[in-house]
């Protein structure tokens with residue numbers, strides 16, 4: 666696939682799960698990729714797997730300077746930046762919203778919402794130096810349709826879904842911003858969504874609520890990220906795309 670031939674991308678949260686699959690799919694589509702993550706070793710391992718057209722950096726998305734350094738690395742190593750893919754995110758186990766701690770509430774919003782804003786803010790000048798670009802942000806279907814126990818997480822994802830729409834309006838016409846809204850996806854984060862009690866039963870019950878009869882796989886979201894980041898999606902911006910096997914229909 667050459668949908669992203671000669672493009673240069675930054676993938677945040679690229680050490681694991683959806684971010685890792687996105688880095689792999691971007692590279693397979695012809696892009697050079699800077700893989701970033703709080704887990705610097707994990708990011709380096711993914712970049713090594715991708716070969717000479719990949720680099721890595723240890724980046725905490727809540728750190729504005731580290732986000733700017735990743736952009737500088739992309740321009741220094743590959744000469745430009747065309748794509749930003751924001752995957753880094755966090756949640757804890759389901760907690761009644763009245764019982765959530767201030768620390769957990771703050772942490773969820775700092776990573777899931779402020780972290781996206783800082784990443785976009787760092788990338789936009791470089792995207793413009795390249796003549797424009799595409800940003801995809803991983804929100805969640807929970808940003809549109811919530812569940813008990815996820816007051817902080819679901820509202821952070823509602824915020825990020827809406828942040829994507831607002832940025833789409835503000836950054837047009839040269840930068841497109843779209844949001845991917847996955848259902849429960851088979852990654853390291855899945856146990857948090859299933860909860861600590863009877864995870865096997867919770868998994869089966871969850872699958873039973875998805876018309877297409879399975880959980881999301883990281884590649885399902887990565888493939889959508891490739892499309893939305895490519896010139897084939899040149900007239901799409903401000904879209905929040907459910908990738909949920911029909912659960913939210």
Ligand SMILES: NC(=O)c1ccc[n+]([C@@H]2O[C@H](COP(=O)([O-])OP(=O)(O)OC[C@H]3O[C@@H](n4cnc5c(N)ncnc54)[C@H](O)[C@@H]3O)[C@@H](O)[C@H]2O)c1
Pocket residue numbers: 677678679680681682683684701702703704707724725726727752753754755776780803804805806846847848849850851852853854855858
């Ligand atoms: N797995 C799901 O069911 C699901 C569903 C909907 C949305 N999402 C969203 O998808 C995104 C990716 O999650 P995943 O499922 O691949 O989980 P994951 O745990 O496999 O990957 C998350 C990655 O984000 C990184 N990360 C966490 N905090 C960070 C920070 N402050 N700075 C930089 N990196 C940080 C982690 O180190 C990890 O590599 C998240 O935004 C998550 O909220 C996941």
